[in-house]
Amino acid sequence: xxxxxxxxxxxxxxxxxxxxxxxxxxxxxxxxxxxxxxxxxxxxxxxxxxxxxxxxxxxxxxxxxxxxxxxxxxxxxxxxxxxxxxxxxxxxxxxxxxxxxxxxxxxxxxxxxxxxxxxxxxxxxxxxxxxxxxxxxxxxxxxxxxxxxxxxxxxxxxxxxxxxxxxxxxxxxxxxxxxxxxxxxxxxxxxxxxxxxxxxxxxxxxxxxxxxxxxxxxxxxxxxxxxxxxxxxxxxxxxxxxxxxxxxxxxxxxxxxxxxxxxxxxxxxxxxxxxxxxxxxxxxxxxxxxxx
Amino acid sequence: xxxxxxxxxxxxxxxxxxxxxxxxxxxxxxxxxxxxxxxxxxxxxxxxxxxxxxxxxxxxxxxxxxxxxxxxxxxxxxxxxxxxxxxxxxxxxxxxxxxxxxxxxxxxxxxxxxxxxxxxxxxxxxxxxxxxxxxxx
Ligand code: SF4
Ligand code: SF4
Numbered sequence: 001x002x003x004x005x006x007x008x009x010x011x012x013x014x015x016x017x018x019x020x021x022x023x024x025x026x027x028x029x030x031x032x033x034x035x036x037x038x039x040x041x042x043x044x045x046x047x048x049x050x051x052x053x054x055x056x057x058x059x060x061x062x063x064x065x066x067x068x069x070x071x072x073x074x075x076x077x078x079x080x081x082x083x084x085x086x087x088x089x090x091x092x093x094x095x096x097x098x099x100x101x102x103x104x105x106x107x108x109x110x111x112x113x114x115x116x117x118x119x120x121x122x123x124x125x126x127x128x129x130x131x132x133x134x135x136x137x138x139x140x141x142x143x144x145x146x147x148x149x150x151x152x153x154x155x156x157x158x159x160x161x162x163x164x165x166x167x168x169x170x171x172x173x174x175x176x177x178x179x180x181x182x183x184x185x186x187x188x189x190x191x192x193x194x195x196x197x198x199x200x201x202x203x204x205x206x207x208x209x210x211x212x213x214x215x216x217x218x219x220x221x222x223x224x225x226x227x228x229x230x231x232x233x234x235x236x237x238x239x240x241x242x243x244x245x246x247x248x249x250x251x252x253x254x255x256x257x258x259x260x261x262x263x264x265x266x267x268x269x270x271x272x273x274x275x276x277x278x279x280x281x282x283x284x285x286x287x288x289x290x291x292x
Numbered sequence: 293x294x295x296x297x298x299x300x301x302x303x304x305x306x307x308x309x310x311x312x313x314x315x316x317x318x319x320x321x322x323x324x325x326x327x328x329x330x331x332x333x334x335x336x337x338x339x340x341x342x343x344x345x346x347x348x349x350x351x352x353x354x355x356x357x358x359x360x361x362x363x364x365x366x367x368x369x370x371x372x373x374x375x376x377x378x379x380x381x382x383x384x385x386x387x388x389x390x391x392x393x394x395x396x397x398x399x400x401x402x403x404x405x406x407x408x409x410x411x412x413x414x415x416x417x418x419x420x421x422x423x424x425x426x427x428x429x
Contacts, residue, residue: 010416014418045422045426048316048385048389050317050385051314080422158370158371159375160375193335193370195368196368197368197419197425198368198423200415202365203408203411205335205366208337208338209334231418231422234419
């Protein structure tokens with residue numbers, strides 16, 4: 001299996017642990033991904049305007065590069081990138097007028113793009129395509145009793161047209177983790193918004209959300225939380241420290257990308273993880289459970 | 293919002309209403325005020341006008357009041373309201389439309405220099421770019 005890979009803005013910096021662990025896990029499962037030779041920031045948030053095509057140019061330029069790569073599937077690890085690229089395709093495909101206008105604004109791209117040539121895929125769906133049996137066979141660490149709360153957030157589930165699973169009651173992360181031998185913790189806030197970009201101007205909203213989401217995962221007995229969005233990650237990991245400063249009784253929980261957990265279960269070299277990027281250090285619980 | 297506003301046909305056919313419709317493409321008249329959107333919204337406690345009231349006010353043409361409201365700037369574009377609406381009203385798009393109405397005349401909302409410096413140094417690109425997308429034209 002061969003596919004192209006689009007990293008997006010944060011996977012090379014704050015979310016390095018996501019990129020490194022995801023690529024290592026895929027390699028271990030026999031999938032090779034080629035990073036696009038040239039790519040642009042997708043804009044993070046999909047523009048929800050009907051009448052402004054300028055904001056579609058960034059994602060479309062990357063999609064043109066993906067088409068030129070010759071691979072039909074384009075892997076977007078970041079949940080925000082996945083959402084934006086996917087919605088952009090939905091917005092322009094089969095609309096000759098929009099496509100023509102967008103092409104007129106792209107000087108460097110000569111390849112004609114129609115919207116249906118590239119299939120954007122997230123890593124959970126990809127792992128299911130590879131096969132849960134294969135995943136199961138790749139796991140070397142068993143009998144560790146790790147209780148994991150999977151947090152979906154928004155961008156893999158909403159709007160419904162691009163949801164990778166049920167928007168109300170998704171199970172794909174739990175299926176993958178169960179195949180890898182983990183115990184799943186279901187908690188009521190797993191599909192709720194973390195407050196997103198409001199961390200910049202309205203951090204109190206994010207604190208309020210993080211308190212509820214993290215608190216609910218802990219109450220339900222989780223050892224750690226996993227997710228796929230670098231923005232959710234920041235809001236739920238980094239912000240826990242700020243909450244604790246204000247409220248000493250607040251309990252914290254380590255947050256990891258789901259692929260970090262899979263890489264550890266596969267016995268892949270632990271030095272792919274830079275644990276200094278975690279605000280809540282996951283090493284004590286990982287050591288306790290025999291994963292480090 | 294001042295109370296007891298008179299509803300006149302003048303309000304309902306206002307230019308801003310037409311512009312909002314062009315930007316968002318949403319038929320707000322499908323809304324029957326069940327309140328699902330507001331009960332599902334993760335940021336409703338921080339808003340001055342809850343999402344279902346925003347839709348009602350658009351129906352009635354109170355666009356001037358809405359562009360002065362804090363609500364569109366509190367909205368986190370999480371699309372929860374849209375998914376929960378039994379009438380298929382894309383509330384998240386209406387919020388975007390309201391933000392755009394302001395940005396298309398003022399170019400930006402808030403001041404980037406006001407972002408707390410300690411926070412700014414820690415923020416990942418993804419947070420800053422998403423924020424710029426929503427607060428700068
Ligand atoms: S959920 Fe839909 S129908 Fe109900 S109040 Fe909100 S917009 Fe109106
Ligand atoms: S998109 Fe905005 S209004 Fe709708 S639920 Fe999310 S925060 Fe609330």
